Amino acid sequence: MNHEQVRKIRVRNLSFFYRSREILSDVNIDVMEREIVAIAGPSGSGKSTFLLALNRLWQEIEGARVYGTVEIKIHGEMVDVMASDLDLKMLRRRIAMVFQHPNPLPMSIFKNMSFPLSIAHVKDKKFIRERVERALRQVNLWEEVKDRMDHDARLLSGGQQQRLCLARALVMQPEVLLLDEPTSSLDPKSVLAVEKLLLELKQECTIILVTHYQDQIQRIADRLYRVTDGRFNRAELVHS
Amino acid sequence: MNSLFEKGIAVFSWTAMMTMVLGVFILLGFLFFKGGKTLGLHLIFGSVSPVDALLLREQVLDGLFPAIVGTFLLVFCSMTFAIPIGVAAGIYMAEYARGWSRRAMSLFFDILAGIPSIVIGLAGLSLAIILHHHFSERFAPSLLISAIALAILVLPYIIRTTQIALESIDPVLRRTAPSLGASRLQNILRVLLPVSLPDILGGIFLAIGRCAEDTAVIMLTGAVVMAGIPRDMFSQYEALPFFIYYISSQYSSPEELQTGFGAAIILLFLCSFLLFAALWIQKRLVALLLYR
Numbered sequence: 001m002n003h004e005q006v007r008k009i010r011v012r013n014l015s016f017f018y019r020s021r022e023i024l025s026d027v028n029i030d031v032m033e034r035e036i037v038a039i040a041g042p043s044g045s046g047k048s049t050f051l052l053a054l055n056r057l058w059q060e061i062e063g064a065r066v067y068g069t070v071e072i073k074i075h076g077e078m079v080d081v082m083a084s085d086l087d088l089k090m091l092r093r094r095i096a097m098v099f100q101h102p103n104p105l106p107m108s109i110f111k112n113m114s115f116p117l118s119i120a121h122v123k124d125k126k127f128i129r130e131r132v133e134r135a136l137r138q139v140n141l142w143e144e145v146k147d148r149m150d151h152d153a154r155l156l157s158g159g160q161q162q163r164l165c166l167a168r169a170l171v172m173q174p175e176v177l178l179l180d181e182p183t184s185s186l187d188p189k190s191v192l193a194v195e196k197l198l199l200e201l202k203q204e205c206t207i208i209l210v211t212h213y214q215d216q217i218q219r220i221a222d223r224l225y226r227v228t229d230g231r232f233n234r235a236e237l238v239h240s
Numbered sequence: 241m242n243s244l245f246e247k248g249i250a251v252f253s254w255t256a257m258m259t260m261v262l263g264v265f266i267l268l269g270f271l272f273f274k275g276g277k278t279l280g281l282h283l284i285f286g287s288v289s290p291v292d293a294l295l296l297r298e299q300v301l302d303g304l305f306p307a308i309v310g311t312f313l314l315v316f317c318s319m320t321f322a323i324p325i326g327v328a329a330g331i332y333m334a335e336y337a338r339g340w341s342r343r344a345m346s347l348f349f350d351i352l353a354g355i356p357s358i359v360i361g362l363a364g365l366s367l368a369i370i371l372h373h374h375f376s377e378r379f380a381p382s383l384l385i386s387a388i389a390l391a392i393l394v395l396p397y398i399i400r401t402t403q404i405a406l407e408s409i410d411p412v413l414r415r416t417a418p419s420l421g422a423s424r425l426q427n428i429l430r431v432l433l434p435v436s437l438p439d440i441l442g443g444i445f446l447a448i449g450r451c452a453e454d455t456a457v458i459m460l461t462g463a464v465v466m467a468g469i470p471r472d473m474f475s476q477y478e479a480l481p482f483f484i485y486y487i488s489s490q491y492s493s494p495e496e497l498q499t500g501f502g503a504a505i506i507l508l509f510l511c512s513f514l515l516f517a518a519l520w521i522q523k524r525l526v527a528l529l530l531y532r
Contacts, residue, residue: 093421
């Protein structure tokens, strides 16, 4: 670990229960600022569930309970994510998430993209248009959709939808990006483009990437955790 | 064997569907056969000129115009009461109620859905009497009391369809807006409700149909045969279903009975108009909320 690195996320003794089943067990990890942490493991081992603990999205799941400590540095200060009085809207605007399967809202492409800004009560239309265009350019989608921004986002192809969701997550310029297998529905060319984008984004935000692809981990990850039955273990990266 | 069983099921399903379609056509054919000849401006406006009737310059005494207006007003007023309350209660049931309170309220709404309309009518009449005695003599069986009673009658449909529509939304879509920083209310108002609007409208269609056709409630709470167009919410009124019921039970000549069949056709047209109007509103609303 580079000693100049600053801790961004601190997780201690994190356990996650869904009804009576333990999904995560005593997780302890640290994530540094501006690094890409990969989380790998078999299906159902708790990788995606871990992401839900970081932005407290588990609260939207009936029957979910979480114990332990999760602290994330937001606006330069460590914030206790588990605190009952935490402003969840602020937390989730600073910690963006991209789900495993594309989840465009049933709205136009533009409304999907501007949704995070509009719910944050941003009114400046010029500012919104600029942010939307910038985010779409970042994921190489702008040229494909610029002439049909009022079309239903669900009519885009699977790969385009996934890039739209990534762009939507970027529109608020988050400090932490949680990515749940974001390239699983992309073609090889788009995968490489997204990986290049993630390496660029690393300069301004911290990325936690759930992935199955060993070659992807080798290409872009700074640190790797392997998950087995809800237990996290640090693993060595093998760079070719 | 399995193939034969599958074919049997398919044939049974097809037969059931065709029986329904045939039933509707037979019903429509019978209505038009019996009442088609009476259809015309005379059935609606009687001996009064349509322009004078529409501008309320002259009262229609021998046509269905007051009953058509009364039915429109009844449906409009009932829906004005029932839709906001029903949708809000459905949202509460789907998004906020948990545990035993949710089970208790579900049971309550199921019981409410099972109450016969004549009992709701009786409750409406009792309400009118109580209000008359304790608040104002203006309260009596009227358009207002009928609208309240009908709203209570159709509330369970709207509550249940709203609740089911919201609960059946894909969990990933349900979590999308919160993951982007939306509050629970923003998620409900900006994503969940617009998405489930077509299903909620399904319940509202049923409710509109029920309000337009129910006779038991209105005969106890304000509908009469000759009231003309109601002046205000405290007036008695005429309504098509009550007119049909009255004519079919009290007719003095075959021609008068034919008028009843004509009124039934007009009631069908009116319900179809309300249905298409609701569909149009739904399309405009979804386009406005999600795509502009």
